[in-house]
Amino acid sequence: MLSCNASKDRKDGTLLYWSSNNGPEIEFTKYFVNQWNENNTTAIKFQPIPEGQSSEEVILASVVGKTTPDIYANMWQGSVEMYAKAGVLIPLDTLEGFTEFIKERCTEKVIEEITSSDGHIYQIPWKINPFMTIYNKRLVTDFGFTQLPNTYASYLEAGKAVKADKNNDGYVDQWVGNTSTRIIWYERLFNFYALYIAASDGASLIKNNKAAFNNEYAIGVFRFLQEIYRNEYFSIERLPAGQDMFLSEGIFTKWTGPWDITFVEKFKQRDDFEFGFFPMMVPENKKGPVYTYSDPKNMVIFNTCTQPQKAWEFIKTLIDKEGDKKLLEFTGQLPNRKNIETDSIFQEYFENNPKVKIFAKQANYIKGVDNSEYIIEVLDIISQEYEACVIYNKKTPEEAIRDAEKAVNVLLTGRKN
Amino acid sequence: MFKRKSIYKTPNKPKGWKKTMMPYLMVSPYIIHFIVFVAFPVLFSLVLTFHEWNIISPMKFKGFNNYIKMFNDRMFWKAIVNTLQFLVIHIPLQLIFALALAEFLNQKIRFKGFFRAAFFLPVIVSGVVVTMLWQQLFGFDTGLFNRILVSVGLDRVGWLVDPDIAMTSIAIMATWKNVGLYVILFLVGLQTVPAHYYEAASIEGASHWQKFRRITLPMINPTIFMVVILSTIGGFSLFIEPYIMTGGGPLNSTLSSVLYIYKQAFQYYHMGYSVTLGFFFAMLILAVVAIQKKYLETDI
Numbered sequence: 240m241l242s243c244n245a246s247k248d249r250k251d252g253t254l255l256y257w258s259s260n261n262g263p264e265i266e267f268t269k270y271f272v273n274q275w276n277e278n279n280t281t282a283i284k285f286q287p288i289p290e291g292q293s294s295e296e297v298i299l300a301s302v303v304g305k306t307t308p309d310i311y312a313n314m315w316q317g318s319v320e321m322y323a324k325a326g327v328l329i330p331l332d333t334l335e336g337f338t339e340f341i342k343e344r345c346t347e348k349v350i351e352e353i354t355s356s357d358g359h360i361y362q363i364p365w366k367i368n369p370f371m372t373i374y375n376k377r378l379v380t381d382f383g384f385t386q387l388p389n390t391y392a393s394y395l396e397a398g399k400a401v402k403a404d405k406n407n408d409g410y411v412d413q414w415v416g417n418t419s420t421r422i423i424w425y426e427r428l429f430n431f432y433a434l435y436i437a438a439s440d441g442a443s444l445i446k447n448n449k450a451a452f453n454n455e456y457a458i459g460v461f462r463f464l465q466e467i468y469r470n471e472y473f474s475i476e477r478l479p480a481g482q483d484m485f486l487s488e489g490i491f492t493k494w495t496g497p498w499d500i501t502f503v504e505k506f507k508q509r510d511d512f513e514f515g516f517f518p519m520m521v522p523e524n525k526k527g528p529v530y531t532y533s534d535p536k537n538m539v540i541f542n543t544c545t546q547p548q549k550a551w552e553f554i555k556t557l558i559d560k561e562g563d564k565k566l567l568e569f570t571g572q573l574p575n576r577k578n579i580e581t582d583s584i585f586q587e588y589f590e591n592n593p594k595v596k597i598f599a600k601q602a603n604y605i606k607g608v609d610n611s612e613y614i615i616e617v618l619d620i621i622s623q624e625y626e627a628c629v630i631y632n633k634k635t636p637e638e639a640i641r642d643a644e645k646a647v648n649v650l651l652t653g654r655k656n
Numbered sequence: 657m658f659k660r661k662s663i664y665k666t667p668n669k670p671k672g673w674k675k676t677m678m679p680y681l682m683v684s685p686y687i688i689h690f691i692v693f694v695a696f697p698v699l700f701s702l703v704l705t706f707h708e709w710n711i712i713s714p715m716k717f718k719g720f721n722n723y724i725k726m727f728n729d730r731m732f733w734k735a736i737v738n739t740l741q742f743l744v745i746h747i748p749l750q751l752i753f754a755l756a757l758a759e760f761l762n763q764k765i766r767f768k769g770f771f772r773a774a775f776f777l778p779v780i781v782s783g784v785v786v787t788m789l790w791q792q793l794f795g796f797d798t799g800l801f802n803r804i805l806v807s808v809g810l811d812r813v814g815w816l817v818d819p820d821i822a823m824t825s826i827a828i829m830a831t832w833k834n835v836g837l838y839v840i841l842f843l844v845g846l847q848t849v850p851a852h853y854y855e856a857a858s859i860e861g862a863s864h865w866q867k868f869r870r871i872t873l874p875m876i877n878p879t880i881f882m883v884v885i886l887s888t889i890g891g892f893s894l895f896i897e898p899y900i901m902t903g904g905g906p907l908n909s910t911l912s913s914v915l916y917i918y919k920q921a922f923q924y925y926h927m928g929y930s931v932t933l934g935f936f937f938a939m940l941i942l943a944v945v946a947i948q949k950k951y952l953e954t955d956i
Contacts, residue, residue: 296922302712321925325712408806412797420817422905424923475817476796477902616924623908631819631907 253282254550259294259313259536260287267569268312271557281549288313302327302541309544310554312365316353316535321612323361329540329547330359337551344558346577348441352607353537363554364575366566367533368496369601370433372520373503376513378415378491387517388415388492389529391463394520398472401491411471416492417484420477422626424618428608429494431625432618433532434460437519441530441606444617450647452621453640459522461636464629475630486512494519496534497598501571516597533605535575560584571595573602613650620646705932710925722932732933734908735916736940738823742912743891745827750887751880754835758842759868772843776836783833783896790829791816791901816902819909826897826910834890838883845879846872881952885945892941913937 258268265287272285288311291297295318301307302322322328331337337360341350345364353362378384378397388397394415403413419426435442439456467473484490486506503514518529538558540550556562560582563574567588573595579585580599589596608614621643628639680687705722707715726732761772778786793800794815802812815825849872857867873880894912898904904911904919917937921930 299711299925321710322712325710327712410797410806410812420905421903423903474797475814476798477791477816482798619923626905627907633907 252546253284254310254544254546254553255308256283256285256310256553257288257308257312258285260290261570263570264313267566268557270565270569271553271562275553275556279553281546283553298322305543307541307543309546309550310538310540312538312557313536314362314539316362316364316537316610317608317614319353319362319537319539320355320610320614322539323355323357323359324612327542328361329542329544330361331363331540331551332360334548334551336555340555344576349575349577349607352610355610362537362539363558365536365538365558366570366572367535367575367602367605367607368498368572369533369598369605370429370494370496370531371516371518371598371601372492373485373495373499373514373516375485375488375491376515377488389517389520390523390525391459391520392523395463395466395470395472397491398467398470402470402472411474412489414474414484414490415472416467416494417473417490418494420475420626420630422622424615424622427618427622427625428532428534430464431457431460431621431629432608433494433519434463436530436532436606437521438525439530440527441604443609444621445609445611445614445647445651448651450617450644450651452647453644456522457640458636461625461628461639463520463522464625465632465636468630469632497571497573497595500592500594516594518601528604530604530606531601533575533602533607535607537575564588567595573598616650617647620650701931701935704928705935707928709927711927712925715928718928722929725929726932726936731908731911732913732916735911735913736937738909738911739892739894739913741823742827742830742894743888745824746830746891747884747887749827749831750835750838751883753831754838754842754883755880757835757839758846759872761839762843762846772839775839778833779836784900786833787829787897787900790832794825794829794901817906819905819907822902822906822910826894826901829901830891830894830897834887838887841879841883842876845876849875877952881949884948884952888944888948889941892937892944 256268256272258264268285272283275283288294289297291300294313295315298307298311298314298318302325307327319328331341341360341363349364350360353364354360372389374387378401379387382397382400384393384397384400386393388394398415401413401415402411404410405412418430432444435444435452435457438459439454442451442454442456444450444452468475483506485493486503486508488508503512507514519531521529538554540547540554544550557566558574558576560576561584563576563579564584566572566574567585571592573579576582579602580589580596585599589599611617623646624634624639624643628634628636634642704715706717706719708718708721709715757775761768761775765771792798796802796812796814796817799815801815805812814821816822853871853875854867857871862870893914895914895918898910898912898915899918902910904915913933914937917930917933920926920933
């Protein structure tokens with residue numbers, strides 16, 4: 240029904256905008272849509288993305304049914320290349336004013352990252368959620384650490400110190416941290432990949448259509464995580480949804496994004512529960528700033544849009560400096576904009592929300608994902624080896640990474656033909 | 657000759673094209689349903705097996721590539737072995753428990769209605785809900801089963817995290833979920849056995865076990881056959897349990913064939929390849945059921 244309405248709207252020149260369906264983003268979108276509709280003849284109609292098992296599934300269904308909106312906000316960067324190759328997206332660099340605007344807003348690195356293999360740009364970098372380590376401040380006060388465990392060795396030490404059997408049943412029930420053991424591809428973005436980027440200053444997984452991760456960094460990450468599980472510093476159990484061990488103080492750290500600031504504040508079980516953030520762990524010899532995975536969500540214009548230039552004009556209002564400020568205020572999410580940490584327009588917000596500023600500082604050192612239409616399969620292959628090596632200790636890190644490299648190369652060579 | 661006029665009015669018979677078309681019109685709802693929901697999808701799928709297609713790009717003809725890939729795909733064969741492993745555990749468990757419970761519920765016991773409803777309840781509860789509940793029970797560190805084991809001084813069991821045990825855990829859960837349906841089927845079967853057979857056997861001095869072995873089992877053979885067939889087909893469709901509980905892990909030990917086909921289709925969008933796997937898998941189920949029919953079904 241929503242899709243039928245979508246086609247009807249397009250006939251009268253109205254542009255349809257799909258936002259994500261979380262409350263703050265709906266409010267943010269409403270604000271800008273109302274503002275636009277008051278001052279423009281081309282109306283924008285907005286609706287949250289229709290319900291489905293996942294937003295990816297809904298978008299795919301709408302592409303197949305040719306009922307896509309004109310603009311979709313919140314597309315994971317890794318999904319864009321597949322749609323671009325299928326020819327269902329507008330090459331945005333063909334629109335007037337796009338290139339200049341994006342160069343002013345984003346770093347060269349980000350622009351390089353979003354440029355498709357055909358040289359065009361099909362996505363507008365919108366927002367990021369850089370991954371960092373959240374920690375319970377008891378980690379420092381109760382376990383006698385003088386500094387945060389931000390290297391592999393110090394984190395393993397913290398693991399040893401925190402690991403405990405509090406109810407004396409002979410089994411560990413307190414750990415230093417936890418991360419998903421599910422083998423589904425996207426879970427690797429939040430543990431292996433974030434650590435890999437941190438260790439390698441943002442190295443790629445794929446380069447020139449070949450696996451590029453058989454290196455000391457990936458092997459080091461596998462070894463680090465393997466040590467963690469081998470020593471029971473993390474639980475192997477797959478935690479059911481709704482159970483947060485960080486809040487119940489069963490674990491003292493985890494890798495997460497800025498959304499946890501509001502979440503932990505809201506649901507903490509003690510008033511004196513204090514927490515902070517530090518970057519992803521790195522090898523001991525690593526010098527300089529620490530990079531991380533940014534979990535980028537971007538905007539696209541579908542080729543069913545009859546007025547792409549108008550759509551772009553509207554998008555510009557959402558992502559100019561004022562728009563980005565509103566994004567922060569409405570949603571607490573960081574815009575994918577250069578110098579966000581130092582730009583004066585955001586300072587008032589950061590003064591009132593000092594924990595978000597930590598992420599803004601981290602935003603200077605981020606990476607999304609490689610622009611490949613096979614990125615999901617690549618991550619899935621890595622995930623299989625991750626499970627065999629890291630969780631079950633069936634392979635050495637060298638073997639696991641080598642096998643993953645081989646499988647990825649077979650995949651990429653097969654698809655090229 | 658006097659011709660008597662009928663007092664009954666003969667209904668107007670359809671003539672010409674109406675006469676020819678009427679039967680087709682009457683069956684047309686089924687024909688349309690068959691074409692739209694059966695024939696077209698099957699034929700389209702068959703065509704797809706020779707193509708590469710990611711849903712959004714045009715199809716590319718690839719000849720027999722998907723079939724060649726399937727025979728070389730070690731993961732698919734592992735998924736088939738996993739599924740067969742599940743069936744080997746699940747079907748006997750299902751049969752034994754369903755028959756034992758049906759026999760129990762067929763006796764003159766109090767609260768018979770309550771027990772029948774209680775055993776059937778898991779069948780009508782959503783598979784997703786049941787699976788999530790069992791996932792909590794099977795938890796390694798926090799699950800109820802392991803807490804009980806530890807409290808009585810036993811070691812924890814890696815119900816869902818030990819690759820050697822995970823499929824058995826899933827089979828136990830699936831048996832619990834489905835046993836109620838088969839209890840009902842067996843109850844129907846047991847109640848059709850004529851009472852005088854048992855009376856005659858009692859007069860001859862037959863024991864309970866002899867009566868069960870020589871009268872009950874042969875008489876309910878059609879029900880046993882049906883339960884085996886339904887369990888087999890249901891078991892081959894194993895999906896929700898590994899999808900939610902383990903995602904196919906640990907180390908792909910619970911990756912069922914349907915889960916693998918689903919991943920190919922909706923995770924990687926390899927529609928042509930997933931349909932090829934689906935076709936092959938349907939043929940495999942057909943073959944297994946045919947073998948079961950040959951060896952299990954006997955005339956009463």
